[in-house]
Amino acid sequence: MAETSFDMVVVGAGPGGYVAAIRAAQLGLKVAIVEREHMGGICLNWGCIPTKAMLRSSEVFHLMHRAKEFGLKADGVGYDLDAVVARSRAIAKQLNSGVSHLMKKNKVTVVMGEASLPAKGTVAVKTDKGTETLRAPHVVLATGARARELPGLEADGDLVWTYKHALTPKRMPKKLLVIGSGAIGIEFASFYNTLGTETTVVEVMDRILPVEDAEISGFAKKQFEKQGMTIREKAMVKSLERGKGTVTAQIEQGGKTTAETFDTVISAVGIVGNTEKLGLEALGVRVEKTHVVTDAYCRTGVEGLYAIGDLAGAPWLAHKASHEGVMVAELIAGRNDVHPVTPDSIAGCTYCQPQIASVGMTEAQAKEAGHKIKVGRFPFIGNGKAIALGEPEGMIKTVFDAGTGELLGAHMVGAEVTELIQGYVVGRQLETTEEDLMNTVFPHPTLSEMMHESVLDAYGRALHF
Structure with a gap:
């Protein structure tokens, strides 16, 4: 069992964690970062970046069909789904390597494995070589979140997809149901609809994109419908009956339930924080609705323990996580000019069309x-x-x-x-x-x-x- 001491240990190398590690290293701290899967986290590998790459492909495809409007000719326009996905994955890989380079450049120790906190100031990491123990007076939790799965609507990777399946599709859906109209749901609906998939979006709230201004949501809805999408608001998918190559959704709307058949379903009904197996309860960390409760400076109430990014709650945005990472690093380093991140001044962006x-x-x-x-x-x-x-x-x-x-x-x-x-x-x-x-x-x-x-x-x- 190896044991090493640091000034700060970061758990999770997503946009919050790796930025916290870089900033702390810039300020002269000895830093380690623990990551169980991919440097760059979900955002870089399975979220923000690869989705934008795929959406760019669909945008270009859409523009090619409009070539005549611009005095241009584009005959026989088509797409290669495997090539679209390959480009997206290559971009994610490139940026993943970039994060690894930044860790080396800033002399941050990287430990690949699964972390837990057996005691205050201690991080135990299960690696492929055994357990490594890291000790530090300051620990920053940046473990992120994952897709929420509702009972009966669980993903199987075949007929029912999460965002990961939607980013690496083995086939192009012909008739798609997207459950949830937040940023993730609408972006995937936009991508597949633009490439010709018959797309239906179901939203339980009274309008799609419910966190946006009502007037903007209404404008966007009209544009989506002009593009051929079916939008069903104040509606709920009660169950999914999976068959051979098809899935039948029982959709309740206006007091009536109808059965509709699709070949693919994407579930985008929110996220849950990655709080399990960390040992938070034993340390006295307060967790509400799967997210760690913190103050404005991301302090958990346990001395020396911080939580940033999606783990610490809304808004669930990469840029919010990064700025919280910088703030916490500067706080730990003793800077006296640290200001909390104010959620109402953080922009939200959705990259649909x-x-x-x-x-x-x-x-x-x-x-x-x-x-x-x-x-x-x-x-x-x-x-x-x-x-x-x-x-x-x-x-x-x-x-x-x-x-x-x-x-x-x-x-x-x-x-x-x-x-x-x-x-x-x-x-x-x-x-x-x-x-x-x-x-x-x-x-x-x-x-x-x-x-x-x-x-x-x-x-x-x-x-x-």
Whole structure:
């Protein structure tokens, strides 16, 4: 049994864990990181990156079919599913290797194996060579989360898929049911629907993309339906009956239950934190609904033990995990200028077609919080760059406090909005008011001009619509 001492041990090498390790090493700490499967975690290997690679393939495929609109010719357009998947996996592998390189560059000790915490300040790692014991006064848990599975809807990899199966399909679904319309569900629905799969999305809430602003959700729904998707809201899949090559779903909606047959089902009904087998209960760590309870600085209440990223709860976003990792590393290193990550200033992005992005309060949330508000909107059809790109369908919406001019929230749907949203994120971080945004000069011709126009519209000053 090997035993080694460090200043900090990180459990989990996803976007939270590996970034925490790098930042701590930069600050002069002796750091070890434990990973049981893949450097880079779910995001890099099975989530954020490979899904975007596949969605890019479907986007190009879609554009090839529109070649005539751009004065181009593209005959016999098709796709090779195996090649699409191979490209996605190659990109994930490349970035996985990149994380390993960063660990070496920053002199972080990497231990591959499954970790548990037998005592405070101790991490036991089961490796292929036996058990290795790591000791440190500071331990950062970054074990992430996995797909939630509901009774009766469990994945089998054949007819019923999780995100992992959907990323490495052995066949192209002909008729697909997607259960859940959050970011994961909608992205896979968009990918497969674009490649020609007959796609149905079932959402238990009263609208798809339920965390988004209602107006944006409604706009997106119309676009998805124009693309041929079937959207069923306020509906629930009660059971799945698996047959030979088909699965029959009992779908309840409006008090009636109907049976519909599909050849593939993707379950995207949320995630659960990876808290098992760590020994958290014995240490006195509080776990609620599979997630570790922490304070604003990711402290668990057990001295020297922190939890970051998906393990520590919503929002379940890689960039939130990374910033929490940096914050915790700086806290451990003794920096006195550490600020907690504020969830309401973290952007959410969904890479379907059209893209969706948002930050801060929705219009409804702002009203519920007691704000008197001013709301601005600007459509893509009023923007020259959007028309030139052939992307006139979309909208940017901004919500301001009527009294102070504070930017409470921003919500977008349309081409490249996942890139545009960062402008408003910076604005919120700098406590920007409507006057600052109105007086900012946006370059022309760009999609970003719509951000300016949306602000102007909130105050009755829009110029181009």
